Amino acid sequence: MSFATFFDFNGVLVDDEHLHQQCFNDVLVARGHAAVTEALYNERYLGFDDRGAFTAMLSDAGVLTNDALITALIAEKAVMYERRARAELRLFDGAADAVRAAATAGPVVVVSGALRAEIELGLAALDVRASVAHIVAAEDVLRCKPDPEGYLLALGWLRAGHSTVRREDIVVIEDSLAGIDSARAAGLPVWAVAHSYPESALREHGPAVIERELRALVGRLARG
Numbered sequence: 001m002s003f004a005t006f007f008d009f010n011g012v013l014v015d016d017e018h019l020h021q022q023c024f025n026d027v028l029v030a031r032g033h034a035a036v037t038e039a040l041y042n043e044r045y046l047g048f049d050d051r052g053a054f055t056a057m058l059s060d061a062g063v064l065t066n067d068a069l070i071t072a073l074i075a076e077k078a079v080m081y082e083r084r085a086r087a088e089l090r091l092f093d094g095a096a097d098a099v100r101a102a103a104t105a106g107p108v109v110v111v112s113g114a115l116r117a118e119i120e121l122g123l124a125a126l127d128v129r130a131s132v133a134h135i136v137a138a139e140d141v142l143r144c145k146p147d148p149e150g151y152l153l154a155l156g157w158l159r160a161g162h163s164t165v166r167r168e169d170i171v172v173i174e175d176s177l178a179g180i181d182s183a184r185a186a187g188l189p190v191w192a193v194a195h196s197y198p199e200s201a202l203r204e205h206g207p208a209v210i211e212r213e214l215r216a217l218v219g220r221l222a223r224g
């Protein structure tokens with residue numbers, strides 16, 4: 001093995017953060033809570049998984065939560081997301097090419113706070129499922145990004161198959177500040193794509209590379 005690439009999913013490969021925001025609001029409003037604005041969503045909740053986001057949204061609103069409530073909200077949102085995504089999921093330009101280019105260089109892992117079914121739906125839409133060797137989804141971790149748990153699980157999976165892999169032979173592709181922090185806390189090199197945040201905001205979190213478009217990374221990803 002020469003290299004491995006760990007892709008974040010939402011905001012990197014699929015352009016669906018607006019769908020997630022709408023689905024959170026579908027669930028919150030149906031239960032009598034205030035909707036979350038796009039600005040607040042981007043500033044505070046983007047990058048969390050559903051459990052982390054619902055917990056933060058409700059506690060910010062002064063609502064007491066428990067595991068059963070949050071689990072119910074996640075299930076309601078999953079139904080909303082599938083409905084919306086099947087009708088209006090957008091894919092980032094260059095996303096399929098980026099995954100395929102990375103797969104020519106070594107294993108590709110998706111490390112995401114999205115639910116596994118949502119990731120499978122998006123990878124099928126991109127027609128790159130065969131290029132992805134492993135998925136770490138929301139169901140696999142106890143602590144969402146910016147905690148490093150998801151990236152450490154991906155590293156553990158990789159080392160189980162390729163015991164000699166070094167951290168510097170891996171690259172993480174992220175769009176969110178929480179995602180960059182997560183990967184860096186796992187000791188992994190990060191390249192950021194400015195799909196969700198301006199380059200100046202990304203730069204403060206210290207990625208090794210920042211590009212405006214995924215397509216600019218395709219050549220670098222085929223580095224094997």
Ligand SMILES: [Mg+2]
Nearest residue numbers: 008010011176
């Ligand atoms: Mg993301």
